[in-house]
Amino acid sequence: MNTLATPHATSDAAVSIHKLSLRYGKANVLQDITLQIPSGSVVGLVGRNGAGKSSLLRCLVGLTAPSSGNAALLGCPSNDLTDPVRERLGFVAQTPDLFEWMGVVEMLQTIGSAYPRWREDRALALASQLDLPLLGNVGKLSGGDQQKLSVVLALAHDPDVLLLDEPVSSLDPMTRREFMRALFTSPLARDNAPGQPERERTIIISSHLLADLERVVTHVAFMRQGRIQLFDAWDALLEHLRLLPLTQVTAHTLGVLCTNPQTQTCVLDCRLSPQHAHAGRAMALDELFVELNV
Amino acid sequence: MTAKHRLRLRSALTGRVLFFWAGLALFFIWLEALTSSSMTPTATLSSGKVQFFVIAAVIFLLGFSVQQAQALSGGARVFRQACAPIGLWRRWLAKALTQTTTVWMLLMLACSVLPRGTAAHAVQPWSGSFIAAVFSVVLSLTLLCGVSYQRLLHRGWGVVGFVALAWMGLSGQLMLVVSTLPESILLLTTAVWPMLAAVLWLRWQQPPGVAESTQDDARLPPWLWRRLNRYRLRFTLLLTPATRFTMPWGPHPVLQKFRTVGIGQAILWGIASPALLFVNSGGLHLVFDLSMLAALTVLYTGSLVYQDLSWRTALTPRGMPKGHLGWRIVRSTAIQAMVFLTLTQTTLVVCSVWLPHITMGWGPFRNCNLSFCVGWTEYSELLRTLALLTQVYAVMALKMTFAISLATVLQGVRAWTARGLFALGLLALCWAWKAWPAQVPVFTPGPGYITALLLGTALCITLANRLWTVEKLMRFARA
Numbered sequence: 001m002n003t004l005a006t007p008h009a010t011s012d013a014a015v016s017i018h019k020l021s022l023r024y025g026k027a028n029v030l031q032d033i034t035l036q037i038p039s040g041s042v043v044g045l046v047g048r049n050g051a052g053k054s055s056l057l058r059c060l061v062g063l064t065a066p067s068s069g070n071a072a073l074l075g076c077p078s079n080d081l082t083d084p085v086r087e088r089l090g091f092v093a094q095t096p097d098l099f100e101w102m103g104v105v106e107m108l109q110t111i112g113s114a115y116p117r118w119r120e121d122r123a124l125a126l127a128s129q130l131d132l133p134l135l136g137n138v139g140k141l142s143g144g145d146q147q148k149l150s151v152v153l154a155l156a157h158d159p160d161v162l163l164l165d166e167p168v169s170s171l172d173p174m175t176r177r178e179f180m181r182a183l184f185t186s187p188l189a190r191d192n193a194p195g196q197p198e199r200e201r202t203i204i205i206s207s208h209l210l211a212d213l214e215r216v217v218t219h220v221a222f223m224r225q226g227r228i229q230l231f232d233a234w235d236a237l238l239e240h241l242r243l244l245p246l247t248q249v250t251a252h253t254l255g256v257l258c259t260n261p262q263t264q265t266c267v268l269d270c271r272l273s274p275q276h277a278h279a280g281r282a283m284a285l286d287e288l289f290v291e292l293n294v
Numbered sequence: 295m296t297a298k299h300r301l302r303l304r305s306a307l308t309g310r311v312l313f314f315w316a317g318l319a320l321f322f323i324w325l326e327a328l329t330s331s332s333m334t335p336t337a338t339l340s341s342g343k344v345q346f347f348v349i350a351a352v353i354f355l356l357g358f359s360v361q362q363a364q365a366l367s368g369g370a371r372v373f374r375q376a377c378a379p380i381g382l383w384r385r386w387l388a389k390a391l392t393q394t395t396t397v398w399m400l401l402m403l404a405c406s407v408l409p410r411g412t413a414a415h416a417v418q419p420w421s422g423s424f425i426a427a428v429f430s431v432v433l434s435l436t437l438l439c440g441v442s443y444q445r446l447l448h449r450g451w452g453v454v455g456f457v458a459l460a461w462m463g464l465s466g467q468l469m470l471v472v473s474t475l476p477e478s479i480l481l482l483t484t485a486v487w488p489m490l491a492a493v494l495w496l497r498w499q500q501p502p503g504v505a506e507s508t509q510d511d512a513r514l515p516p517w518l519w520r521r522l523n524r525y526r527l528r529f530t531l532l533l534t535p536a537t538r539f540t541m542p543w544g545p546h547p548v549l550q551k552f553r554t555v556g557i558g559q560a561i562l563w564g565i566a567s568p569a570l571l572f573v574n575s576g577g578l579h580l581v582f583d584l585s586m587l588a589a590l591t592v593l594y595t596g597s598l599v600y601q602d603l604s605w606r607t608a609l610t611p612r613g614m615p616k617g618h619l620g621w622r623i624v625r626s627t628a629i630q631a632m633v634f635l636t637l638t639q640t641t642l643v644v645c646s647v648w649l650p651h652i653t654m655g656w657g658p659f660r661n662c663n664l665s666f667c668v669g670w671t672e673y674s675e676l677l678r679t680l681a682l683l684t685q686v687y688a689v690m691a692l693k694m695t696f697a698i699s700l701a702t703v704l705q706g707v708r709a710w711t712a713r714g715l716f717a718l719g720l721l722a723l724c725w726a727w728k729a730w731p732a733q734v735p736v737f738t739p740g741p742g743y744i745t746a747l748l749l750g751t752a753l754c755i756t757l758a759n760r761l762w763t764v765e766k767l768m769r770f771a772r773a
Contacts, residue, residue: 061377063503083379090377097375099368106302113299114382153376 014039014161014202015060020069022055022226029055030066031226037219040200042183044213044234044285047223048293053206054094056223057165060204061091073161087115090159092167096150100139104149107138108156115157123156129178144170148179155182164205168212176209180216214285222292229292230257234285240270241288244280260294267291301389303365348425351401355433358397363440366390370446370501383501391491394437398487401429424473427483428462434490435459446502529626530603532705532770581726588719590697594627595704601626603771608764619767620702620758627698632691689739692747699754706761 015037022030030052037043045053058064060071062078071078076085099107108127112118127134132148133141141149147170154162162183168176183203207213213220220237222230230237241257246264249256255272259265267288270277283291369386405426435455442452462469600623607613614622704712 063374063377081377083381086377086379091375093375097371099372101304102302109299110301111376111378111382114379150376 012039013037014041015071015073015204017056017060017071018069020056020059020066020071022052022059022064023067028226030059033069033226033228035221035228035231037202037204039202041218042203042205042216043219043221044210044217045204045206045221045223046208046210046213046285046289047229051223052226053223054165055226057091057163057204057206061089061163087117087157088160090154090157090162092147092150092154092162092164094165094169096146098138098146098149100137102138104132104134104136104138104141107149108153111153112156118157122158123152126152126155126182129182130175131178144172144175147171148175151179151182160199160201162201162203162205164203164207166206166208168207168209176212180212184216210284210286210289220285222289224293237288238282240277241283242268242270242276242280243283243287243291244268244276248276248279258292258294260291262294265291301386303369303386303390303393304361344425347404348428351404351429352432355397355401355429356436358394359433359436359440362390362394362437363444363446366441367444367446370498370503374501374503380500384499387495387498391495394433395488395491398430398433401433402426402484405429421473423477423480423484427472427480427486428469430484430487431462432459434486435462437490446498528601529599529630530601530770532598532600532603532623532767581723581729584726585723587693587697587700588723590694591700591704594631594698594701597627597630598623598698598701598705599626599630600767600770601629603767605768605771608768608771614764614767616764617759619762619764620699620706620760621755623702623762623767624695624699624755624758627702628695631694631698635687635690635694689744692744692751696747696751696754699751699758702758703754703761706758706766 013036015035017033017035020030020033021028033056045056047053055064059066060073060078062081065079073081074085074088076082081089099110102110104127108120108123112120112123124134126132127148130148130151132145132152138146138149147167151164151167154164168179171179183201183205205213205217214234217234219232220230220234221228243265244267246259246266249266249268253268253273253276255269257267257269259267267283268276268280366387369383369390373383373386405422435458438447438455439452439459441447442449442455704715707715
């Protein structure tokens with residue numbers, strides 16, 4: 001299996017990861033990950049179950065300490081995030097952890113009180129957009145509604161960096177659509193200081209719903225067995241990655257990312273083999289996912 | 295939203311129970327302050343009243359500390375996961391510590407109305423400074439156990455705290471020695487809580503990480519801990535937040551949160567088991583025995599468990615056989631209860647054997663001279679005592695099984711029927727206590743007693759088998 005990670009070494013990286021590894025006992029959960037995610041990008045983090053997506057996100061927000069290497073959010077080390085950075089950060093975990101005995105509004109107010117940019121009207125508008133019931137206790141909400149609440153909690157302070165760990169896994173299709181809208185078109189305008197350039201929101205979203213992801217991402221990071229298998233702009237991947245029959249490549253062909261012995265096909269990066277630029281065909285995200293994980 | 299939101303650390307339900315105990319302790323303080331205003335303190339206080347105050351306050355402290363530990367753990371978990379600004383966690387921590395310190399100060403205030411130092415010989419060992427020191431240490435140790443149980447601190451701290459608490463509870467003579475210490479040392483001991491609060495405040499400027507179970511398990515011997523833990527997790531407590539309101543006589547939900555085998559049962563057993571057991575010296579008082587059976591039944595109505603309760607078991611052929619579910623509940627709960635009985639009583643026996651000079655002589659061995667065991671010389675006496683203990687525990691096991699089967703019946707019937715039966719039983723016991731000791735017989739448990747217990751158990755299990763259905767049971771299944 002060939003792997004290719006093409007990090008964008010930009011100076012304005014919102015998220016940077018350098019040689020990050022994580023071990024639980026003898027298991028290598030994350031292995032030597034290096035990544036630069038530019039500001040304003042929307043990164044889809046995809047991979048099979050157990051590939052290390054959640055662990056990577058938890059390392060990024062400092063919930064899990066890496067065994068080696070480091071990560072930084074908005075220039076601040078992940079394991080020691082300062083309050084100004086936390087105020088610009090939103091995180092939705094795979095399993096929402098909430099005060100189950102609190103009322104929904106009380107929970108919103110409790111968390112919201114810590115953020116200067118929090119606006120109650122924005123929180124309520126988001127809740128309305130996602131059809132989140134505001135009455136009753138958090139513990140009485142369904143799993144999907146608890147997930148909606150954690151999404152509202154992560155979005156209502158208008159964060160600059162948003163990390164989402166399978167946020168739509170418990171949501172119905174209608175709510176998923178509204179959720180995706182909320183990520184990019186906030187129900188109320190974003191808070192920009194007068195005279196300042198518009199703030200860009202960087203989003204990393206881990207999900208198995210690839211069709212949803214495909215519509216919104218600017219970049220895609222494929223993970224496999226704790227490593228970044230492939231990271232690039234989605235437009236570039238669409239343009240340059242081709243699915244070819246194995247008969248069209250030889251052992252000396254450059255840029256073969258992976259081969260599929262069942263279908264006798266391979267994925268080729270045409271930037272390394274320009275002669276194949278018009279051979280084969282481009283792939284959708286789910287198709288590429290399957291080919292990379294055979 | 296920039297205005298400071300008022301943080302609420304716990305639910306109203308758990309707050310009400312704490313309020314009850316706090317109210318009880320405050321009522322006592324008020325009563326004492328009122329009566330001592332016209333007389334000298336030593337003249338107004340009796341040892342019994344002081345003991346009542348101490349017991350009420352210690353029970354309050356146990357519940358309060360558990361609640362504070364849960365609040366701290368919840369705050370740390372939620373705020374960490376939300377990556378919220380640290381200020382929110384610090385406010386949460388400050389509120390928890392302030393609340394605890396307020397309770398500590400109220401207790402110190404209460405102690406100030408009690409007699410001070412060794413001058414109050416009439417109520418020894420319950421002098422004000424001694425009680426203040428005890429409260430402070432109990433508060434600190436229980437909180438330490440609580441936060442350790444919640445994985446905010448290393449488990450070792452919890453073990454140290456628990457051993458120290460158990461030592462304090464069991465070693466009557468040690469406490470007597472402590473009570474005679476100079477007042478300056480007692481006052482210094484009273485400062486244990488403020489010191490612990492300061493340490494926690496400094497240590498937890500960042501939300502503490504709640505240790506993940508995988509990491510915790512990795513530190514423990516896998517061959518023992520994992521197997522025990524997996525076995526423990528097979529038992530599901532037949533109580534959920536949605537159903538607990540139909541079971542008003544069970545233990546408080548705070549205790550029930552310690553799912554299946556938990557500290558709640560351990561504490562209850564630690565307190566209750568010595569009183570529930572008996573020796574052959576004075577026989578058994580019928581009303582006392584019935585009262586203890588009723589108490590056990592109440593305990594088990596909130597502690598019933600079912601082994602391998604899952605929709606998968608329900609769908610498996612013969613997984614949940616109709617007409618046998620009552621027996622399955624009794625069996626599952628009895629397994630846990632026997633484990634607890636064995637653990638607590640073995641601890642007590644070992645303490646009594648190896649530490650004969652500092653224990654108060656609680657439990658079934660209180661009338662037995664166990665000090666010979668240290669020398670291992672008089673084997674015949676040892677065997678006789680062991681035979682006696684075996685007999686005592688066998689009867690206790692039968693009693694527990696009866697109480698469990700009765701609790702299973704009570705949980706199987708409709709809520710109002712159960713409440714009616716419970717009220718009737720309570721009335722009958724009240725009447726019996728009123729008649730005691732003139733009309734109620736004292737007896738020695740024999741074959742008749744054992745037979746009655748066995749028949750009662752069989753009857754209850756038969757009833758329980760009729761009452762419990764798969765549908766009823768599946769309401770308690772985890773999703």
